[in-house]
Amino acid sequence: MTSATMPLVETSGLVKTYGETVAVGGIDLTIHAGEVYGLLGPNGAGKTTTVLMLLGLSEPDDGEVRVCGLEPTRSPLAVKRQVGYLPDTVGFYEHLTGRQNLRYTAQLNDLDDDEAEGRIEQLLARVGLTEAADRPVGEYSRGMRQRLGLADTLVKDPLVVILDEPMVGIDPEGVIEMQSLIVGLAHDEGRAVLLTSHLLHQVQQTCDRMAIFVDGSIIAEGTAEELALRLGDGGVAYEVVTGSEDDRVDLVVAAALGDGTEARGTGGRRWRVDIAAGDAPRLVPALVDAGIDVLEVKNLGSDLDEIYHRYFSEREEVDA
Amino acid sequence: MSVVESPVLETWTRKRPGWMVVARKEFSDHVLSARFVALLILLGLVGVASVYAAAGALRDVAPQTAGISGMFLRLFTVQGDPVPFSFLTFVGFLAPILGIAFGFDAVNGERAQGTLPRLVAQPIHRDDIINGKFVAGLGVIGLIVVVVMLIVAGLGIVLLGIVPTAAEVARLLVWLAAAIIFIGVWLAFATLCSVWMRRASTAALVALGVWLVVALFGTFVVQVAADVVSPIDPANPQTQIENARTELALSRLSPVVLYEETSTALLNPEVRSVGLVTLAQLDRAIVSDLTVPQSLLLVWPQLVGLIAAMVVIFSIAYVAFMRQEIRA
Numbered sequence: 279m280t281s282a283t284m285p286l287v288e289t290s291g292l293v294k295t296y297g298e299t300v301a302v303g304g305i306d307l308t309i310h311a312g313e314v315y316g317l318l319g320p321n322g323a324g325k326t327t328t329v330l331m332l333l334g335l336s337e338p339d340d341g342e343v344r345v346c347g348l349e350p351t352r353s354p355l356a357v358k359r360q361v362g363y364l365p366d367t368v369g370f371y372e373h374l375t376g377r378q379n380l381r382y383t384a385q386l387n388d389l390d391d392d393e394a395e396g397r398i399e400q401l402l403a404r405v406g407l408t409e410a411a412d413r414p415v416g417e418y419s420r421g422m423r424q425r426l427g428l429a430d431t432l433v434k435d436p437l438v439v440i441l442d443e444p445m446v447g448i449d450p451e452g453v454i455e456m457q458s459l460i461v462g463l464a465h466d467e468g469r470a471v472l473l474t475s476h477l478l479h480q481v482q483q484t485c486d487r488m489a490i491f492v493d494g495s496i497i498a499e500g501t502a503e504e505l506a507l508r509l510g511d512g513g514v515a516y517e518v519v520t521g522s523e524d525d526r527v528d529l530v531v532a533a534a535l536g537d538g539t540e541a542r543g544t545g546g547r548r549w550r551v552d553i554a555a556g557d558a559p560r561l562v563p564a565l566v567d568a569g570i571d572v573l574e575v576k577n578l579g580s581d582l583d584e585i586y587h588r589y590f591s592e593r594e595e596v597d598a
Numbered sequence: 599m600s601v602v603e604s605p606v607l608e609t610w611t612r613k614r615p616g617w618m619v620v621a622r623k624e625f626s627d628h629v630l631s632a633r634f635v636a637l638l639i640l641l642g643l644v645g646v647a648s649v650y651a652a653a654g655a656l657r658d659v660a661p662q663t664a665g666i667s668g669m670f671l672r673l674f675t676v677q678g679d680p681v682p683f684s685f686l687t688f689v690g691f692l693a694p695i696l697g698i699a700f701g702f703d704a705v706n707g708e709r710a711q712g713t714l715p716r717l718v719a720q721p722i723h724r725d726d727i728i729n730g731k732f733v734a735g736l737g738v739i740g741l742i743v744v745v746v747m748l749i750v751a752g753l754g755i756v757l758l759g760i761v762p763t764a765a766e767v768a769r770l771l772v773w774l775a776a777a778i779i780f781i782g783v784w785l786a787f788a789t790l791c792s793v794w795m796r797r798a799s800t801a802a803l804v805a806l807g808v809w810l811v812v813a814l815f816g817t818f819v820v821q822v823a824a825d826v827v828s829p830i831d832p833a834n835p836q837t838q839i840e841n842a843r844t845e846l847a848l849s850r851l852s853p854v855v856l857y858e859e860t861s862t863a864l865l866n867p868e869v870r871s872v873g874l875v876t877l878a879q880l881d882r883a884i885v886s887d888l889t890v891p892q893s894l895l896l897v898w899p900q901l902v903g904l905i906a907a908m909v910v911i912f913s914i915a916y917v918a919f920m921r922q923e924i925r926a
Contacts, residue, residue, distance in 0.1 A: 333719055335924055355721040356610040363719040369712020373627075385619045386720035388612045430716065 286311050286438050286470035287332060291341035294327050301327040303494040304341065309472055311437070314464045316481035317474040318586070319491030325474040326366060328491075329440055332472070333363055346437055359387060362431030366442040366474075368423060372416035376407055376426050379415060380433055387434040394433070401429040405459065421452040428459060439463055441473045445480050457484045478586050490586065514558055515578035518549045521571030527551065534564035550578070616722030620730025621737070628738040633699050641746050644692065648685045649750045651678035653757035668867045668887065670762040671769060673754040675865050685750060686861045689743075689777055690854060691813060696742060697784025698805045700735040703798035704728070704789045705919060710798065718924055728789070728919045732912060735785045740778050747774060765867075768890050773864045776901060780857040782908045784809065790915035793922065812852055820849045842874055856904050860897040872896060 287309040294302040302324040309315040317325050330336035331343055334350030334357055343350055350357040370379045377398060384394035402411045405425040410418065418426065424444065431439055441460065445453050461484060464471045475481050481488050482502050489499040498505050506514070518527060518541075527549040528541040539561075541551040553561055565572050628634055655678025656669075674685040683691070705728065708714040718724060751770070755761060762770070787808065791801035824845035831837040849855045859872040867887035888896070 330924065335718055353609065355612070355723070358719060359610050359721040361719070363716070365712070365715035365719070367712045368716065369714075370716075371627075371713060372711060382619075382623050383716075383720060385614070385623070386616065386717075386722055388614055388619075388721070427716075434721075 285309065285344075286346055287315075287472060288344040289328075289332070289341060292328065292331060292338050292343060293340035294324070294331060294336065295339055300494050302331070302338075305491075305494075305496050307489070307496075309438075309470045311470050312464050312468045313486040314461060314471040314473060314484055316485030316488035317472065317491050318476070318478060318481045318488050319474070320476050323491045324494040325491055326442055329363070329442055329472070329474065332440065333358060333361060359434060360436055361438045361440060362434060362436035364427045364431045364439075364441045364444055366446070368427035368430075370415040370418075370423065370426065370430075373414055375412045375414055376418070376422075376429075377402065377411045379426065380430055383430050383433045389434070397433060397435070398429075401432055405429045406455075421448045424448055424452070424456070428456070432463075437469060439469050439471045441471065443474055443476070445475065445477070453480065460484055514553055514555050516551045516553065516558070516561065517544070517574075517576040517578055518551055518561075518565070518572060519574035519576075520547045520549065520565075521573055523547055525570045527565065527570065530565060530568040530570065531561070534568070535560060547573075610721065612721070616726030617730040617733065620722070620726055621734040624731050624734035625737050628700055628734060629741070634738065634742070637696060637699060638742055638745065641692065641696070641742060642749055644688055645685055645746045645750045646753060648677070648681045648683060648688050649673055649754055650757065651681035652676045652684060653754060654678050656758060668766065668865075670754065670758070670760055670766045671865045671867070673750075673758065674770075675862075686865060690780075690857055690861065693743070693777065693781045694784040694809045694813070695806075696739050697735075697781040697786075698788040698802065698809065700738055701732075701785045701788030702792055702802040702805050704731045704735070704792040706792045706796055706798050706801055709796065715924055724920060725916060728793075728916055732785065732789060735789070736778065736782050739781045739785060743774060743777055743781070765890050769864050769867070769893070772890075772894065773861055776857065776860045776864065776897075776904065779901070779904045779908055780853060780860075783853045783904060783911060786908050786911035786915060790911055790918065793915050793918045812854055816852050816854060817849065820845055820852075823848050839874070839876075846874060850900075850903065853904060853907050856900045856907070860900045860904065863893050863897045863900075867893060869893075870896070872900070 285308050287307060289305060289307045291304045291306065292302055293300070293304050305328065307315075307328075317328065319325055327336060331338050332345055332350060334343075334354040337351055345357045346360045348357050370376075371382070374382070380398045380401070381394065384391075384398065389397070399408075402408050405428055407422060407425055407429065410422060415423065415426065424447070428441075428444065431441070444460065445456055448456060457480070460471060460473065463469045464486070473481070473485060487499065487501055488505065489496045490505065491497075520527060523546060525547070528543070531539050531541040531551060531553075535553065535557055539551065539553045539557060541549050544550050551561060562572055562575060652673050652675075655676055656672055677684040677687070703710075705714075708717060708727075717727060747770070751762070784805070788801070788805045791805045792798065795801040795804065824841055827848075828837065828840045828844045830841045850859075863869045863872050868885060870883075870888055894901075
């Protein structure tokens, strides 16, 4: 499976400026076949600009881009033939039906008509629009448009799929459906998927790797766990449920584990313990030694949330 | 699915050119649109009315016109009661609406619907979009003009009972081409408006406004300008000629004037000059018809001027579109 680890998207030192403003300030990205990669950042961080440069729709001021081994500005057609792109505000021809819209995309991609018909049918079924396929898009709901948009990016059977804010404005059930579709594209079909979002949870649930993108640069990259370790103080949070309401987890933790560990009661027998990742294995033995019955320990995940918010709020302060 | 095994192509060439795909879709959109039907009916009715009136006028004077050549063409150039203009004039005046109708929302419509980012992400060149749209617009305009022309000509044959000669058919075909190019100028202008103006309604208003100014006030503006450039000295008759020449030269900047001169010369075989003619020049001239190539020669500059106007305006729209940011 050498091909599965082949990098399909590579950038190095990618820069784009608009006048005085630096939209993208030298980013390095590598996305392999078979993985979902998340670009996580607030609105206006430069995510869409980056995406446009990957597609060759915007010329980088500096740095290199390779998509499927090609330079998008030099072989724009070959690159765009292999890249499916779902823009952040996806639009369709309202007077045409969903099927007709997809058919147009197929023609623009120079697919054979017969081949295209079968593919379109299959994709419509996959995104659950078979019944609505022959209705004008003007009658579609937001969620249906978004699903049609996903089908539209897949008409060309792309190696690389770029989804710009694909889950904005969809109801929670739709989000789950969309997420499983997106994950399937990479894990089952071996495409490289790049997804941008400003919603941490969605990225965490969907992406294999992610990059936090603030003010035109990537401040951290890796899996969710790696990011937490790198960005935070290496802390992990656990929820501990004890046997009795009189247990003083905070005191025990302070005594046994010392600095860097903090516990606070969250009501009843529940405690939230923030602990350095390295100390985590010692948490339960310490509690047991102190005579506390530990009924349940739940990993609350890293403090990525807090990190993310911290970067965002820092950014807002700078803006203010 | 065997996505990863499919080869990454170093170069990828299309079987069907991108502009053709765009043009095909745009053309079918136009033909199925309400505006196509509305304009076809509108222009058809006005055309039929003008020719019906012209046929009546021609029948009244039929005894005197016996044997005069170019009789069939007069259907298009003569006006009669109760329609106050000939077919030719009405095409000159109303046809720009056609061009504007099929161009004013070409690019900003894609922006408004949010289809532009999706479109440019497909493997076509960016100019395929605007080229395809322009070709489709010209195609649908040609369709309307040809259909109206056929209806009108057929009606003329029935009403007058005369059949056009080969020379007349040739003149009508060249005139058709000139009319389509003239409307193409307006199509190009409307496309330019659709690139520059974000809202389709603004673009339509601007294009229609310019059309009204050129069509209604063009002559006055040109007169004033000519009086400024070469004022008339009442004592010197030569200045009057100079003034008239300047006015003519300036008025030829307008595609409307170019179209009118072209049509007049093409559909009236006896017209032998579209410029300034003095009485002395006409003295003892024998009234005779020009052949088709001679008439063509007469309006060649005007035809080239019309084509140039269309190309220049479209080029501006093209460059403006190519330089625009995709994101709204």
